[in-house]
Amino acid sequence: MSPASEIHVLSALVRKLESIARLSDAERRAIESLPAKPRLLQPGQDIVRDGDRPSQCCLILDGWACRYKLLGAGKRQIFSFHIAGDVPDLQTLHLHVMDHSICTLTEATVAFIPHDSLRDLITRFPGLAEIFWRDTLVDAAIFRAWIVCMGRRSAYEHIAHLFCELYLKLRAVGLADGYRCPLPITQIDLGDALGLTNVHVNRVLQEMRRQGLITLRDHTLAIESWDELSRISEFDPTYLRLEKQAA
Amino acid sequence: MSPASEIHVLSALVRKLESIARLSDAERRAIESLPAKPRLLQPGQDIVRDGDRPSQCCLILDGWACRYKLLGAGKRQIFSFHIAGDVPDLQTLHLHVMDHSICTLTEATVAFIPHDSLRDLITRFPGLAEIFWRDTLVDAAIFRAWIVCMGRRSAYEHIAHLFCELYLKLRAVGLADGYRCPLPITQIDLGDALGLTNVHVNRVLQEMRRQGLITLRDHTLAIESWDELSRISEFDPTYLRLEKQAA
DNA sequence: TTCAGATGTTGATGCAGGTTATGGCGCCGG
DNA sequence: CCGGCGCCATAACCTGCATCAACATCTGAA
Structure with a gap:
């Protein structure tokens, strides 16, 4: 990965975080210098699996992905849809074992960012820790909205x-x-x-x-x-x- | 509030956090010295309301509470039940406007901890920030489990x-x-x-x-x-x- | 260009769970 | 001691969505 294209890759994450919070220039630059390995995936391909203990997070760059869980009798429940800029397994920073899976729904480009780099980033920039925390809280708020829909609509x-x-x-x-x-x-x-x-x-x-x-x-x-x-x-x-x- | 009884009050929080993570002695002491004002509430009483912008978090000491949202036509959806040691509005540290309400289900004792004190605490003890973050992530995992139940069971x-x-x-x-x-x-x-x-x-x-x-x-x-x-x-x-x- | 598998559409039928109603019991206040 | 209220229980009936099935249409690979 050339530095130039890495900046481009991570601008998706910057744009997403700026949709829910404000970033300082230093924070933006720090994010853009994260190491990220992009990969092109086919539709319906698992990115992380239920039970995995990932050592990296995935950042969606293009296409759609979803979190889901499989049950007995072939039933599937999807929890969330994810698009460019989302890091659907951000929680693995603190919850080490996956309790669900993540897969692509379309052809998708996904970049992987090592946990170590993210941990280093949020240690150096506590403001970013807060924003990432906030992002997972918005996630939870969306889950609540889905619960209302499923239960009462x-x-x-x-x-x-x-x-x-x-x-x-x-x-x-x-x-x-x-x-x-x-x-x-x-x-x-x-x-x-x-x-x-x-x-x-x-x-x-x-x-x-x-x-x-x-x-x-x-x-x-x-x-x-x-x-x-x-x-x-x-x-x-x-x-x-x-x-x-x-x- | 005498210091002695505050220590007792906050031990509920310590016990809860220790059920999902490990605390150092210093962290435990820091939590126990948080300011917390306990109050006895009647069943069915709102603690925080949809739309509020609270400047404190509530810690359940005794009894049960729940998060819920009211819809048109008198429908109600409950998202979670809360018991001693839970801080059901911890997310208000970063999401300032409540998107649901919290009320007691039984007679309950609830202690209020100012946001400022919590922010100060997690600045001094980044390990605690991580544990609180982790607690909100467990919350989100429970929401996902509820979504599976509502959708596919x-x-x-x-x-x-x-x-x-x-x-x-x-x-x-x-x-x-x-x-x-x-x-x-x-x-x-x-x-x-x-x-x-x-x-x-x-x-x-x-x-x-x-x-x-x-x-x-x-x-x-x-x-x-x-x-x-x-x-x-x-x-x-x-x-x-x-x-x-x-x- | 063709063909096969995936996806969308439509219909018939059944059931899980909603709706409405009614009665009993325990508790509390007057 | 009575009346009212909240909660639990049960019954009769209704409906939104599941299930099963058949077929149409799209898509992509050979």
Whole structure:
């Protein structure tokens, strides 16, 4: 890896952290000088597995990934979707054994950063420790939002809520705008995230199209009525803690 | 507050942290010298509210509390139950606006610790910062476990899983043993945590009693067959990260 | 260009869990 | 001593989503 391309690689992380906090110049430079080995992965490839004890974290540079857990009888639950700038296994810095897996959902570029380098970084920059901690706290806030959706909302409301969340997260790192965003995942993936079957996801999507709420084609989601979508799902973006707030 | 009683108050926090990590003597003493104002609260009383910007954290000393969110149409979702030693709003150190509420479920004693004191503590003891961070990460791991239960398990399996989790958490801080533990909450509370109605919770509990899995009387849960209960719910205690592992 | 496997769509049917209602019991305040 | 209230229990009925199945369409590899 040439230094030049490493700076480029880590700018994804800088952009993500700046979407939820402010960085000083020194902090930005320190992040950009982290060692990071990028790799291109095929869709559906595991990055870390349930039970692993990783010695590095993965930074998504391009494409989508998700955290998931497999259960008996072939059931799968997805906990979170991850896009450029996310470090979905940041918690392995302090929780050494993985209690779930992480895999790509699309073709994806992923960079690996050794734990040692991260630990060194946050020792030298306690402000960054705080920001990384904060990032894992936002993660937890998103889990809580998902719990509300799974426990107390209908499938229709749940999907609406997820679309609002994904759109804002993508927009915050410059991957979406004008109420359109990429959604390069299958209805099966959506179902596994929502706790529904792909069949029912399909029916609800049809209904949302019929209502004129969304269009969804060629792996692109267009939100035709943000107000309706967020009203239906009682969506309140506070929990995402984005510096640039919702439309 | 006399110093002597403050030491007693904060030993709940020490015990809790020692259930998920190891403390040095200096760290233990530093925690025990935190300022903490205990208060006795009635059941069902809010400790912090959705939208608040607290300047202190609450430490549960006795009784049960929970994090929850209210939705339109009177729906409520509970995210977590909290017992002696827990600091359910630790995240307010870095996420300033509450995105949910915290209330007592029983009569409870709660101590308030100013953010400033906590920030000072973790600046002086970076090892403690790490442990607090770790505690919020365990929290997030529990959220993930709940998401799996809500998305991919039946009501029966879900309740079984929750009982396993609660028993181990209580035992880890010395509040349970011999497969018996206090469960001083109503079936309505359980339903709001599980994403079920109290009626269905009742049905499932009857069924579990009929199967001889549990007895539940006088706010006390007795697990009659730990093996069955954990097998049914595919319970794997790894995610709780307890130093003293499961039976 | 073709073909096979993955994904999306639609329909028929069943069940887990929601909804509504009612009664009993223990507790507390008047 | 009574009345009201909170919680537990049970029953009857309803519905959202799962399940199973068939087929259509897309995608990518040969």
